[in-house]
Amino acid sequence: xxxxxxxxxxxxxxxxxxxxxxxxxxxxxxxxxxxxxxxxxxxxxxxxxxxxxxxxxxxxxxxxxxxxxxxxxxxxxxxxxxxxxxxxxxxxxxxxxxxxxxxxxxxxxxxxxxxxxxxxxxxxxxxxxxxxxxxxxxxxxxx
Numbered sequence: 001x002x003x004x005x006x007x008x009x010x011x012x013x014x015x016x017x018x019x020x021x022x023x024x025x026x027x028x029x030x031x032x033x034x035x036x037x038x039x040x041x042x043x044x045x046x047x048x049x050x051x052x053x054x055x056x057x058x059x060x061x062x063x064x065x066x067x068x069x070x071x072x073x074x075x076x077x078x079x080x081x082x083x084x085x086x087x088x089x090x091x092x093x094x095x096x097x098x099x100x101x102x103x104x105x106x107x108x109x110x111x112x113x114x115x116x117x118x119x120x121x122x123x124x125x126x127x128x129x130x131x132x133x134x135x136x137x138x139x140x141x142x143x
């Protein structure tokens with residue numbers, strides 16, 4: 001009886017904490033992206049030109065997703081070591097092509113997930129809720 005009630009109350013408290021952290025992450029990430037105009041900022045030719053190249057290759061059926069990932073990762077070994085970057089980048093190009101609005105939404109989701117994971121890392125390290133909320137704020141919004 002009493003033990004089950006404690007477990008139930010703890011589950012409710014953790015659920016509410018999860019909802020609060022996710023809501024704050026959404027507010028902060030969306031606020032930053034909206035304030036800076038990042039979501040609708042268009043192409044950034046330093047990196048985004050490769051999306052157009054990959055999109056055309058996928059549309060022409062000149063390369064499969066697996067071949068494109070292997071090619072980019074293998075080429076990366078000659079330049080610098082970022083294999084997971086290329087797996088994510090090529091897969092995203094396969095899914096969304098060069099539609100930057102989708103890419104920016106995806107980036108926002110990654111930002112919210114990062115915020116939540118940083119919060120829960122601090123909670124796992126036994127910090128209270130206030131300090132745990134400051135951790136992702138400082139990491140993501142610091143200098």
